Amino acid sequence: MSRIDGRTADQLRPLTIDRGWSKHAEGSVLVAFGDTKVLCTASFTEGVPRWRRGSGKGWVTAEYSMLPRSTNTRGDRESVRGKIGGRTHEISRLIGRSLRSVVDTKALGENTVVLDCDVLQADGGTRTAAITGAYVALADAVAWGQERKLIKASAKPLSGSVAAVSVGIVKGVPLLDLCYEEDVVAETDMNVVCTGDGRFVEVQGTAEGEPFDRDELNALLDLAVGGCRDLEKGQREALGR
Amino acid sequence: MSRIDGRTADQLRPLTIDRGWSKHAEGSVLVAFGDTKVLCTASFTEGVPRWRRGSGKGWVTAEYSMLPRSTNTRGDRESVRGKIGGRTHEISRLIGRSLRSVVDTKALGENTVVLDCDVLQADGGTRTAAITGAYVALADAVAWGQERKLIKASAKPLSGSVAAVSVGIVKGVPLLDLCYEEDVVAETDMNVVCTGDGRFVEVQGTAEGEPFDRDELNALLDLAVGGCRDLEKGQREALGR
């Protein structure tokens, strides 16, 4: 079977990680997974939220949002509706949790990094692109903090790297990194977040149609682990390591 | 290793499913997973939301909430704060999705069932208790609709049953159905939703501390599948089947 855009089942879409996109932010990346484009900025500030003061630990959090016309049909702004929808909440929390899994908050010291992930154009996989790009922006913001001695030179605030990819079963076939047209017809949809050393930070699989069995789950996990390995390579290159 | 409440690693907490708790609702269950108590009511109404009218299909949705003092420390009411938090949104969506996985909306006809899952007392696993109880309330509401001929006698709106359980790794040991004290110290936390025939509807695993590897993931899935099988038995008994 050939995929809609000619990829093989285990192939990622073209990945670009454009570092230093923003003039203002301490770290910033315009990440693209094919036509999905997400602007990730990392804002470094000294100090932590009130509930964490005096703990000696830092804080990392994230906010995700889609521009109203990032999608095929215009969506209402959440600021205009006056409240954030469930999906937005869910993804913001996922991104924050994923990044914190590789952050040593003690080493970060009482500093805060906020990752803003704004989807400029959506074509499936926005949350996984956001996590993958936000990690790079975070790495830059941490380096910024160390250069300015806001973080100790000897500290290692990042214990590893983190990347994410979607996988799914389309017409019975497990596929890596679904684009929008694949995503809407997938029977099962899964987002997997892995560390650079290939372990799991988050596994979220959902049966959109038929429930899935253990073999299907295993096939999807295999694909995802491979995809995250490739993304990790892209992150490393972008960071010039 | 002995667990805090004396259970074995693969043992559920005492399960009670108290059907017909409410005088008003078309289906209602007070479900208990040990000290976790959730009131699940199913409200059956003719008609569907505007966006679904004329489709010939029904709709099933869910809302989850915690009473302010269901927890050890009182939490603010979301109605008073004027907005629903991310966690509440996330769980409401999970419950709705899980139930819809066994609903044949065509067979349901243009009817709506709303499941309200209100946590009266929380001791870990509130979302999994909610799904497990809500399925029974939903089954009763569907039966109510069939008795009143709002659903065709020959229709089978439920294609199967659904139950959910939490699993996690505590001090390196995979455990089934975590109580609150286990939950807060777990390194990895996973919620698994299964159909009565043992397939997966939803798998949500999160590393709270160290990332987890494939072997740990497999051990957790084994426990969860066994736990859901036991819960399904409890659901069947409660429904007198």
Next chain:
Amino acid sequence: MSRIDGRTADQLRPLTIDRGWSKHAEGSVLVAFGDTKVLCTASFTEGVPRWRRGSGKGWVTAEYSMLPRSTNTRGDRESVRGKIGGRTHEISRLIGRSLRSVVDTKALGENTVVLDCDVLQADGGTRTAAITGAYVALADAVAWGQERKLIKASAKPLSGSVAAVSVGIVKGVPLLDLCYEEDVVAETDMNVVCTGDGRFVEVQGTAEGEPFDRDELNALLDLAVGGCRDLEKGQREALGR
């Protein structure tokens, strides 16, 4: 005339006061006035709201809410609508005021008790059941505070007890403790809150249809005073005094 449920005009519905319902709260009661069931929890915390700090006085407040399907037809959640309705506000304020009428805030010291009254099932008289149950939960929370020396042993934070009942005129006949079916057809509806010694804390009478005259008002007050006396006896028994 015989009432719909066979009671005499001056008879309360069956009263149950189930103390210690909750594992977490410092005081808790599941109170039932017939089919009306309200879960009342009292949360004791050291300290007072900012505006009261340094006054040496404590604070007692209440929040009332109905579960969406506590009623015959499902109501929208106020958390989902994003605002609290007028009726909810009004009743929360009434409960708080009623309880404070028997609290000596100086004797309570700089401690706060929040009463949450959540209606699990509604059949008329939810606010009066809430007040009657909340008083017992409050008494338990105050005792809890005295055992832990957060309140002085010699202090008497409660100057008396408080209970409440509804009365109304149905087809020209004054009746005590209206159930829902009586309530919706009542020409006049009155809620009366009394202290244990038979004095008034709150009298709220409303003509739903025809205005009422002085004689009718007097007949209703007589019924209410008698009803509160009976409720106070139930409270005393529940508290084992």
Next chain:
Amino acid sequence: MSRIDGRTADQLRPLTIDRGWSKHAEGSVLVAFGDTKVLCTASFTEGVPRWRRGSGKGWVTAEYSMLPRSTNTRGDRESVRGKIGGRTHEISRLIGRSLRSVVDTKALGENTVVLDCDVLQADGGTRTAAITGAYVALADAVAWGQERKLIKASAKPLSGSVAAVSVGIVKGVPLLDLCYEEDVVAETDMNVVCTGDGRFVEVQGTAEGEPFDRDELNALLDLAVGGCRDLEKGQREALGR
């Protein structure tokens, strides 16, 4: 005992009812109870809210609000805070209920009258002034509708008149129509709404300090009935009857 402003215990403050204050509204009154000034406008529109359409019946409702500096200390605007407080809700509902008690909605036909009661200056008794003034504005709006044949000439949409006054016990003495300085020190506070023929529409008595007994309640009711009789005379004069 002489009152702070020299009145006798059963004496109203100077009453002025300035009809036709607004150029735009179908009925409008600037009512003053001493220094308490409330602008009451009645907006007549054809048609009724959706839930009442086709019933053949009209609708009358009210909204109460205080200008931020109508009081001694500036209060935040509810529009800025983004929600309406409990007190505002409570009073709006009271005004609406009081006016509807003298409206024959069938005779009104499918028309709506909204009463806006905005407190320009507050000195105690704002809700009772609002009810008293709003009745006159309502009468003018109904007359406006009849002149324009939106209401049948033969119909009598108003079955009577309605007025309201506060009473309270200050240092043990029952007083009529409390000004702010009396109100804040009152042990018991009561608002009474009467029809023109001296019957009760609403009785709301609250013990602010000590609970009150039956004799005190009776003394307050006597004062209130007398005060409403005087207010009704003022309303009649203002309407030129």
Next chain:
Amino acid sequence: MSRIDGRTADQLRPLTIDRGWSKHAEGSVLVAFGDTKVLCTASFTEGVPRWRRGSGKGWVTAEYSMLPRSTNTRGDRESVRGKIGGRTHEISRLIGRSLRSVVDTKALGENTVVLDCDVLQADGGTRTAAITGAYVALADAVAWGQERKLIKASAKPLSGSVAAVSVGIVKGVPLLDLCYEEDVVAETDMNVVCTGDGRFVEVQGTAEGEPFDRDELNALLDLAVGGCRDLEKGQREALGR
């Protein structure tokens, strides 16, 4: 051409500035531009918002609002809708900015004056009437602060006066101080805020229909400068200078 109300093109509507309208506010004015009536109160408080503390400078801000039936058709309350509309925001900001242009915040010291401008009746030009009236209320509040030594006797917190007027082009003719009927048909609409010495604080011109050219702009500015001069005279008289 004769205007709808008989004025010449460069003539203001009758101006009244009723000082000391409110019993409570430190400064207050009921200002009328013809049938447009705005109640402006100035609330003086010691201290400044948190972000300004320790700066030695004071703060002046404004809030504008319209009563629901100040207009020909009733508008919903912003408090009921739960948010402030764009127009309200815009005008509040304009009033605040205009007043601050003549305030020396250093001379004011760490004190705050809040100007509330509530439109009781609208007939065009509500924002310009609000600015013109608010200046007088502000002057009174500043004088109040100086009498009470909250502002140094030698300080001059007001560097000048400020007034505002609308101008517009109606059927090709530039007109001063548009009433509502003129405003709705104007091709160009402009609000101009001037200091007492004839300089500009704010110029806001908008083409409602055809764009306007430089000559038309100049004609409008000429009219506005003349109108502000007349208003400034009215302010001075009202202040008894």
Next chain:
Amino acid sequence: MSRIDGRTADQLRPLTIDRGWSKHAEGSVLVAFGDTKVLCTASFTEGVPRWRRGSGKGWVTAEYSMLPRSTNTRGDRESVRGKIGGRTHEISRLIGRSLRSVVDTKALGENTVVLDCDVLQADGGTRTAAITGAYVALADAVAWGQERKLIKASAKPLSGSVAAVSVGIVKGVPLLDLCYEEDVVAETDMNVVCTGDGRFVEVQGTAEGEPFDRDELNALLDLAVGGCRDLEKGQREALGR
């Protein structure tokens, strides 16, 4: 005097208009005024808002927003705060009004175009860049509608073009197209919107410090008219005319 970035007083920053940026929108432009970058998308939909149905006329509106880290210091998201700020409201309204000034809504037919202007990076002049870019996106969306016959081939929905620029007085010198560093120290700040033929659609001048006189106003208008002429040329080139 040489400007901070070496420009002459009457020189625009480098202008780029990147058409067709978005895969989804009917018209889209990434516009840059120096370091200020705004993504403008035009969403074309058949039909109009309810209040305009049956009029035969179309509707054009705009929404402006800043990404949280488009600025030097991160700002809170308005969706998280739950309400839109005054500045955002004001600018959204300005953009919509400016575009409508060149739209013949009758020729547009009952179609709606929504312009979303999201600031990706801010360095002064975001609103003027938004208007200038949005016009080009609008032109593309209108062309899209004509190609698909949703607008009549013979219709001319755009009566002209529109562009905008900021001007201001910095240290006494009138300057064109202020960057952020100039903007914050400007004594007077003015935004001017012109049509392609050099007439005014909107003139908004504000004294940030000292009031400005007629000569200064004239100098600023001269600069703005010249700047808009240059921008119009850039728009024409981008559209390939």
